Amino acid sequence: MFPFVLAAVVLAALAAPAAAQRNLVIAAQTPPSALDPHFHNTTNNSMVLRQIFEPLFELDTKAQRQPRLAESLRMIDPLTWEVKLRAGVRFHDGTPFEADDVAYTFARVPTVPNSPALFTPAVRTISAIEIKDPRTIILRTREPNPLLPIDLTGPPILSRRVHGENPATSDFTSGRLAIGTGPYRYASYIHNERLEVTRNPDYWGPAEPWDRVTFRYIPQGGSRMAALLSGEVDLIDYVPLQDVPRLERDPRFALFGVDSVTFVYLAPDAMRETTPFAFDRQGKPLPRNPLADRRVREAMSLAIPRQNIAERLYHGQARAADQFAAPVAEHRLPNLPPLPHDPARARALLAEAGYPQGFRLTIHGPNGFFPGDDSLLQALAQSFTRAGIETAVETLPPATLFTRATNREFSLFMTYFSSYLTINPMRQVAMTRNPELGHGPFNRQRYSNPAMDVPLAEAMSTMDPERREILTQQAAQALLDDKGLLPIIFLRNVWAGKRDKLTYEPSPVNHTSALYARPVP
Structure with a gap:
């Protein structure tokens, strides 16, 4: 009987379905x-x-x-x-x-x-x-x-x-x-x-x-949502802002959100004598770069309605930025008031800088890099226009945007940075570019400010944490005062997935990764 029993076992094993892949x-x-x-x-x-x-x-x-x-x-x-x-x-x-x-x-x-x-x-x-x-x-x-x-x-x-x-x-x-x-x-x-x-x-x-x-x-938010709703995909990132309430009510899906360490900012061309996308009201190139004038940069900052953008455009899925560091970043400037929104003061500063009639400007930015990026660009352009800077928008795929920005082809562009530290974005984005020392690899506009560089360089080589905090904040204040970069909002990150299939550990640095996804038991 033994050979027949063995044969039966072999046949049963061959007939058994293979373990389902996850x-x-x-x-x-x-x-x-x-x-x-x-x-x-x-x-x-x-x-x-x-x-x-x-x-x-x-x-x-x-x-x-x-x-x-x-x-x-x-x-x-x-x-x-x-x-x-x-x-x-x-x-x-x-x-x-x-x-x-x-x-x-x-x-x-x-x-x-x-x-x-x-x-x-x-x-x-x-x-x-x-x-x-x-x-x-x-x-x-x-x-x-x-x-x-x-x-x-x-x-x-x-x-x-x-x-x-x-x-x-x-x-x-x-x-x-x-x-x-x-x-x-x-x-x-x-x-x-x-x-x-x-x-x-x-x-x-x-x-x-x-x-x-x-x-x-899938760069389009609506298309990602459609893929999730139809069951084609299990998880999406950058949930469209307007769809968050809808998904909260749908029992098939779970939302996974976290306050991020990501802040969106504008990088003005503040260092060159002329700049490629600034024109007079007749559309002729300006003989001098208006963004090189601190008063113009401050006027642009005053024109931005950060709180309205966070509450209305982002439906509460963002916070108004007060500085060039995330809310939880180590050594950020403490107890700052909100950055003011004052279009009348912005127009006065433009006149003081020699632009009583304003000027024309094109702002560049990504389309499909973070939630609402194209809508945010339009909102910024409208705000600048109301303050006297007639602003047009050109959006680009992220890879194209950053290649052209690295080549210094823009007058003003929008992007973001993520970090748990205050010192890190300054050394990466705002410090005077020096490839040999590794300073400013993201400083695409070649901004340079000795009032920031000197304390920052010392902070980067100071082992005493208390002294490093003082120096970092001194550098951060110098950057904020000079309006070398214009912070806009802090983002909140939201993912959505099939409730019966997975859980997801949301990443404050915006990482969408299988390493954070786990099957539902």
Whole structure:
């Protein structure tokens, strides 16, 4: 009888259905500009690529530093840090992660060609990397760097053996070099359309619950909503503002929201003698740049009805910005009053600056980069026009916008920045640009203000936290007083998903990632 019993067992096993795969489909607003993890230090790249590649450390959704490819960081003295690396990690092709890969990665970071914004600030102070043993490296810095623990959450680590000398960004985007140590592996990518990743079965950490994750890139909010309502996707980001109440009432869906560390701002061309998109009332180019006059920049700030924008345009899903730092940012300026809205004073300042009849201006910004970005641009243009600056709007895809902004093609453009620190956006966006030192990689208008730079530079090398706070706030006040950048609103981040399928841990830095999605038990 035994052979017949065995045969029956085999047949039953063959007939049993395979375990169902857990797949996740996410509709995201903004695609990555490339799959090279060092090409563009921006949210829409990082949130996707951190699933495939990993840094030494990671900031979680509570702004706590968590170990990834490194297990610990210890300061030996103000110029020397010891990093203990994780053992047993392999890249997706089986190549082991080694200490030398850290040195290789940090050397590559400042050299990536055609980057809109490099990770150079994260490695700017490191002067030498010494391998003490296979799991221990010593980082030596040219000056004290209190931000190094945060900096090491930046650049994802590549492999010297896998990625080789001078790897091309195009080879990452094609998938050939999209090989990391992360919990998901590259499967396929169609630029601006979709990215597919699969679970890494050999991941060093806990296994992810999703077998396959598909990101569909749908820039239109209404189209993302339609995909969710029809069941085509399981999760969407940047829920359209007007649809939040509707989804709150629909039992099929759950909303996942959090106050973000993201602030939207305007970057005026304040440093050049002439600027390309400023004209007189007859449409002729102005002989001098009006935005170089602080009074004009202050007039523009006074023209912005920030509270009305937050309450009416954003339906309460934003807050009026009072400075160039998020509400929870460390060392932000305390107890500031709201930035004033005073169109009459704005017109008086324009007349004082030599523009009693105002002038014409074009403002540029993204379409499909954050909720309501095109509507916000229109609202800003109307506000400036009422104050005497006849303003037109031109919206662009994010990748095009940032490429042109880096080339200094705009007079005024709108974007956003996310950070848990006050010092970080200033050193990245407002500090006088210096590629060798890694200062100002996002300073696309080449703003320069010694009253801000001097205390900021000292703060960046001051280990005493109390002294660093004083210096950071001194720099922040100088930037605010000069109106070198014009803060508008602080965003609130909202995702929506199928209630019976998943939960989502909302990210204050706007990361839409499978790493934050978990199946409903």
